[in-house]
Amino acid sequence: MMLSKRFQIWSWFLSFLFVLSTSSARPKPYAMRISCGARQNVHTAPTNTLWHKDFAYTGGIPFNVTRPSYITPPLETLRYFPLSEGPNNCYNINRVPKGHYSVRIFFGLVAQPTIDNEPLFDISIEGSQINSLKAGWTKHDEQAFAEAMLFLTDGTASICFHSTGHGDPAIISLEILQVDENSYYFGPQWGQGTILRTVTRVTCGTGKSKFGVDYGGDPWGGDRFWHAISSFRPGSDEERSTEETIKHTSLSPNYYPNGLYRTAIIGTEKQPDLEHIMDVDPNKNYSIWLHFAEIDSVREVGQRVFDILINGDTVFQGIDIIKLSGDGYSSLVLNTTVAVSGRTLTITLQPKEGSIAIISAIEVFEIITVESGTSRDEVRALQSLKKALALPLRFGWNGDPCVPQQHPWSGIDCQYNSTSNTWVIDGLGLGNQGLRGFLPKDISKLQHLQNINLSENSIRGPIPASLGSVTPLQILDLSFNFFNGSIPESLGQLTSLRRLNLNGNDLTGRVPAALGGQLLHGASFNFTDNSGLCGIPGLPSCVPHLSSGAKVGIGFGVCIAFLLLAVCSVCWWKRRQNILRAQQIAGKFIYLLTLTSMLQIFKGLFQSTQIHTKMFTQLGMAEKWHLTLN
Numbered sequence: 001m002m003l004s005k006r007f008q009i010w011s012w013f014l015s016f017l018f019v020l021s022t023s024s025a026r027p028k029p030y031a032m033r034i035s036c037g038a039r040q041n042v043h044t045a046p047t048n049t050l051w052h053k054d055f056a057y058t059g060g061i062p063f064n065v066t067r068p069s070y071i072t073p074p075l076e077t078l079r080y081f082p083l084s085e086g087p088n089n090c091y092n093i094n095r096v097p098k099g100h101y102s103v104r105i106f107f108g109l110v111a112q113p114t115i116d117n118e119p120l121f122d123i124s125i126e127g128s129q130i131n132s133l134k135a136g137w138t139k140h141d142e143q144a145f146a147e148a149m150l151f152l153t154d155g156t157a158s159i160c161f162h163s164t165g166h167g168d169p170a171i172i173s174l175e176i177l178q179v180d181e182n183s184y185y186f187g188p189q190w191g192q193g194t195i196l197r198t199v200t201r202v203t204c205g206t207g208k209s210k211f212g213v214d215y216g217g218d219p220w221g222g223d224r225f226w227h228a229i230s231s232f233r234p235g236s237d238e239e240r241s242t243e244e245t246i247k248h249t250s251l252s253p254n255y256y257p258n259g260l261y262r263t264a265i266i267g268t269e270k271q272p273d274l275e276h277i278m279d280v281d282p283n284k285n286y287s288i289w290l291h292f293a294e295i296d297s298v299r300e301v302g303q304r305v306f307d308i309l310i311n312g313d314t315v316f317q318g319i320d321i322i323k324l325s326g327d328g329y330s331s332l333v334l335n336t337t338v339a340v341s342g343r344t345l346t347i348t349l350q351p352k353e354g355s356i357a358i359i360s361a362i363e364v365f366e367i368i369t370v371e372s373g374t375s376r377d378e379v380r381a382l383q384s385l386k387k388a389l390a391l392p393l394r395f396g397w398n399g400d401p402c403v404p405q406q407h408p409w410s411g412i413d414c415q416y417n418s419t420s421n422t423w424v425i426d427g428l429g430l431g432n433q434g435l436r437g438f439l440p441k442d443i444s445k446l447q448h449l450q451n452i453n454l455s456e457n458s459i460r461g462p463i464p465a466s467l468g469s470v471t472p473l474q475i476l477d478l479s480f481n482f483f484n485g486s487i488p489e490s491l492g493q494l495t496s497l498r499r500l501n502l503n504g505n506d507l508t509g510r511v512p513a514a515l516g517g518q519l520l521h522g523a524s525f526n527f528t529d530n531s532g533l534c535g536i537p538g539l540p541s542c543v544p545h546l547s548s549g550a551k552v553g554i555g556f557g558v559c560i561a562f563l564l565l566a567v568c569s570v571c572w573w574k575r576r577q578n579i580l581r582a583q584q585i586a587g588k589f590i591y592l593l594t595l596t597s598m599l600q601i602f603k604g605l606f607q608s609t610q611i612h613t614k615m616f617t618q619l620g621m622a623e624k625w626h627l628t629l630n
């Protein structure tokens with residue numbers, strides 16, 4: 001009894017401790033790994049890493065992979081994007097918590113010899129271009145991926161691949177790994193406005209190239225790849241390594257793995273300085289991080305002192321690792337920012353008299369200024385336009401319309417507004433593109449359009465009246481489509497209009513007077529080849545327009561007229577019947593008259609004067625009737 005009660009108290013106490021420890025521990029960082037083209041989730045050795053299946057993120061074609069480098073994760077599939085699907089293709093990953101991320105993309109080769117083996121393409125994250133593959137990348141292991149650190153703040157990660165006309169982009173994997181909020185803080189420029197693109201990350205001295213997980217690194221550092229180099233200048237430097245644990249590693253905010261500092265490259269008595277030369281893109285700013293630990297025989301302050309020069313300029317003077325890190329086997333990290341105008345970046349460690357230089361690791365990042373995207377309302381309007389016009393796949397309207405600036409959507413013109421720090425659309429040039437569908441009224445949400453050309457397509461339905469609110473519009477060419485209905489009156493509000501081509505459609509009705517009026521202002525209009533348009537010179541005149549009251553009036557009038565006509569017809573018919581009857585009678589009299597004449601000839605004066613008188617009276621009456629009728 002006593003025992004069981006004591007046990008209970010103990011177990012409560014233990015579970016309390018457990019809850020306390022887990023709640024005070026940092027939550028695990030967000031990590032999303034996608035195995036592109038995979039139909040099932042995949043786990044890979046040696047760390048049993050989970051890769052999510054590739055489901056409904058994007059278009060493209062799944063295929064079997066040829067991995068160009070041993071660094072690429074051991075995945076079997078990729079996804080590639082043929083140009084027929086358009087030049088811009090994106091993975092859109094939702095529900096990404098707001099935070100600081102390391103995003104990494106591994107490239108592959110489609111396992112089919114008929115397809116160009118080394119595609120060259122550009123990569124952007126959230127509209128900022130972070131990488132451009134260079135010819136020959138498949139021959140350099142560490143160029144098999146692109147990596148950048150940035151803040152994701154809108155709950156999504158949009159990663160886009162931009163074709164450059166050299167083969168189809170082919171992607172093996174995407175990783176979105178949360179890192180410390182303050183990692184790689186390099187100075188006031190650092191923050192949401194900048195991206196750090198990994199140029200190189202090398203571990204110096206003996207040892208294999210490794211990922212952070214292989215080093216047993218803290219997940220909050222992201223899963224960094226450290227490319228091993230054993231010498232800067234073979235023959236004039238040496239390797240060093242130790243089994244000792246290095247102090248002050250795996251610390252916030254960068255969580256460098258301990259193993260990184262257990263190896264180093266060191267100068268020699270004959271050649272005490274060290275020099276690392278690398279190729280870089282010119283005219284960029286770079287953030288450079290240098291790692292040191294005293295793992296050699298030096299134990300006293302002042303025994304190893306060196307300056308650090310970048311492209312010949314001294315950036316750190318009199319570096320003494322023991323002094324700065326506090327001890328031997330203790331890590332020291334230095335960072336600096338440099339602007340590089342040429343194509344090489346040279347890091348020189350120049351020891352003072354009697355010293356020899358040593359270094360454990362080097363990281364170089366390009367500092368990229370984040371592109372400001374297109375105004376959200378305009379993006380939505382373009383998406384609704386894409387749908388309504390049934391834009392063919394080859395247009396590739398994916399990602400942001402205006403950025404990266406190197407890869408805007410085809411058929412649109414962009415303009416940067418430095419006040420609002422956004423891009424807006426000022427032109428739509430989609431003439432002769434085989435478009436179907438209709439023009440949505442949402443087009444008016446593109447409030448900065450100066451130029452719309454949708455000529456020579458097969459667009460149907462009405463011209464949206466909302467176009468009249470796009471006041472900057474100067475050129476509106478909707479010619480040679482199947483627009484029907486009437487021209488909206490609202491187009492008369494477009495006072496900047498210089499050219500309006502509506503010819504070659506199925507438009508009907510009167511050309512709005514306001515447009516007719518603008519003819520005077522020197523704008524050029526074309527309304528021809530619309531069977532039903534009327535009302536301006538060159539077009540048929542319009543049948544007068546009648547109000548419903550007028551219509552009732554006219555209807556009433558027509559009825560009266562019809563009644564009158566009917567009455568007249570009846571009268572006329574009756575009269576005619578009378579005439580006919582009278583003519584018949586007259587005919588009889590004429591016959592009688594002839595007979596009488598004959599009687600006169602043959603019988604002479606033998607007949608009585610009474611008969612004569614009666615006969616002639618009736619004949620006169622018939623003649624009278626005849627005169628009135630004619």
Ligand SMILES: *[C@@H]1O[C@H](CO)[C@@H](O)[C@H](O)[C@H]1NC(C)=O
Pocket residue numbers: 063064
């Ligand atoms: C990919 O490889 C698997 C076996 O490894 C094979 O069954 C499948 O047909 C391949 N797919 C393609 C598209 O070649």
Ligand SMILES: *[C@@H]1O[C@H](CO)[C@@H](O)[C@H](O)[C@H]1NC(C)=O
Pocket residue numbers: 183184185186187333334335336
């Ligand atoms: C990088 O260097 C700057 C000064 O140049 C310093 O303010 C900053 O704390 C350093 N970053 C880290 C993470 O040590």
Ligand SMILES: *[C@@H]1O[C@H](CO)[C@@H](O)[C@H](O)[C@H]1NC(C)=O
Pocket residue numbers: 283284285339367369
């Ligand atoms: C480099 O940084 C400076 C400010 O430190 C800035 O004026 C310049 O525009 C940057 N250069 C590039 C290419 O980003």
Ligand SMILES: *[C@@H]1O[C@H](CO)[C@@H](O)[C@H](O)[C@H]1NC(C)=O
Pocket residue numbers: 417418419420
């Ligand atoms: C830029 O944006 C601001 C604020 O939205 C606006 O007031 C201004 O007119 C715009 N400038 C141009 C040139 O469109």
Ligand SMILES: *[C@@H]1O[C@H](CO)[C@@H](O)[C@H](O)[C@H]1NC(C)=O
Pocket residue numbers: 431432453454455456475477499
């Ligand atoms: C509109 O596009 C068509 C076809 O591309 C072109 O022929 C026409 O000249 C363009 N219209 C204007 C006003 O530029």
Ligand SMILES: *[C@@H]1O[C@H](CO)[C@@H](O)[C@H](O)[C@H]1NC(C)=O
Pocket residue numbers: 460461462484485486
């Ligand atoms: C315009 O054409 C569509 C079919 O393309 C038709 O449904 C609609 O009734 C037409 N509108 C007018 C006013 O003729």
Ligand SMILES: *[C@@H]1O[C@H](CO)[C@@H](O)[C@H](O)[C@H]1NC(C)=O
Pocket residue numbers: 503504525526527528529
């Ligand atoms: C108007 O368009 C028709 C074709 O629909 C063309 O023949 C004519 O030359 C154009 N008129 C003007 C003034 O451009």
